[in-house]
Amino acid sequence: MKPIKAIAHSLFMVVALSACTPKMTFLNSTIAPAATGGVSVKKDKNNNYVLNVSVMNLAEPKQLTPAKETYIVWMESDENSVKKLGQIAPRSKALKGELKTTSTDKPKEVYITAENDATITYPNGDIILTTKR
Template sequence: MKTMKNITYILFVALALSACSNKMTFQDSSVVPAASGDVKVKKDKNDNYAITVNVRNLAEPKKLSPAREVYIVWMQSDRDLVKKLGQISVGSGMFNKSLSGELTATETVKPDRVFITAENDAQTLNPSTEMILTIK
C-alpha cells in the first residue's frame, strides 16, 4: 500500500512538472536545411518565463549567402509586437562538431512565437525579413 502511494505521488509530481514546461520544435529551414532545434518555455515561481533556445547544425552566419555576422533570437507575444531575446552563437571545434548553440532568456510574458534571423549587426532593433528558423 505504501509503495502504491509513493508511485502515485511520483507520477503526480512528474505530471505537474511537465505541465509547467512547454517544448516547441523549430520548423524546417529553407535557408539552412540541416538546421534544427527547439524552444523550452517554463513558468517560474515569480510568474516569469524562462525561455531556452537550442539549435543544432546551424551554419556559421558568415557562410550564408549573402554572408551575415550574427544570429538573433526574437519572440512575439500577444502583448508585444516583436522583442529581441539576444544573440545566439554557433559553436564548432574539436569538441563541438554539430554547430550547436544555446540561448537562455527570462521574460515577463509568454512567447507565442520564437524565431531566429541572420543579421549584419548584433545591435539591430528590428528583425530582417529572412527567417532562418521559426516556431509558430
C-alpha cells in the same frame, strides 16, 4: 479506493508538470535545412518565463547567401509584441548554439533571424528558424 486516488494524483502531477515545461520545436528551414533545435519554456518563482533556446547544425552566418554577421533570437508574445532575446552563435563541430534568457511575457513564437547588425531592435533579416506553425 486508495489505488484510484493514487492514479488520479499521478495523472494530475504529469499534466501539471508537462504544462509548466512546454517544448517548442523549430520547423525545418529552407535557408539552413540541416538546422534543428527547440525552445523549452519554464515559469520561475517570480512569474517570469525562462527560455532555453538550443540549435544544432546551424551554419555560420557568413556561410549564408547572402552572408550575414550574426543570428538574433526573437520572441513574439501573447500580446503580439516582438522582443529581441539576444544573439546565438554556432560553436563546435556540431555547430551547436544555446541561449538562456528570461522574459516577463509568455512566448507565443520564437524565431531566429540572420542579421548584419547585432544592435538592431526589430527583425530585418531572413527568418532562419521558427516555431510558428
